[in-house]
Amino acid sequence: MDRLLEGPGVEQVGQPSGADTLYTEVESVPLPSGRATLLLPMQRLERRQRGALQPYAPRVRLDAAAAVNAWLRREVTALGSAHDAP
Template structure:
């Protein structure tokens, strides 16, 4: 199986979860969570709450399965603000034991480039926990532990500040840590040539050179 993640750019977690479930089954997803963060620490402010409220309609329309967790976070921030707290710690669901992934493809090749960021990196965190997975192409992008920002226009109107409003806690992948490929392939031509060689090596009888 080949998963081409080049140009992904991130987004929501739900599409990646659907891919993993299609490969190994829903029951295997909890077993892939070993690298994920255990909690996120949020800065409590009007701007952070307004930012999340603005996003809620889009999330409800496109990723309704993520709405319960989103609403829990929003309610927690609002409660923390009423209590005068500066920070709110959102505990993420603890990883369950799950069923170790099995009976999927014998070999899974993930093709990456520097555009694999945000949710694409989260997907790689989980994919690489599965059996038979290898990464080729170019290194992924990297992110810090501050994964959500708030836009604050300056009074002059000449610039906008991007202020961190969330920090992950307990994530195995460190800040600015990319995933490096086992085989470095610089462009599409190199990727296609490598894939043809790999397919030919599997298809030809033993001892026959491709």
């Protein structure tokens, strides 16, 4: 979401995103006993505006698929009308 929302005209709608850490890659190492797995952070995001464990909240909150579809139809119709205007 961090990179996606930087794009022109990209907007999040629907529900809040999941919260994540600053680590983008994690290595999974099974321990010799087979009873546990060690997770090692391998790559960390730097200078990210959003902090660790903070979700993105959409400007337009929609909780059902039908509501998302109706909103999208209205937006697409409005875009089409704007392009048709002289």
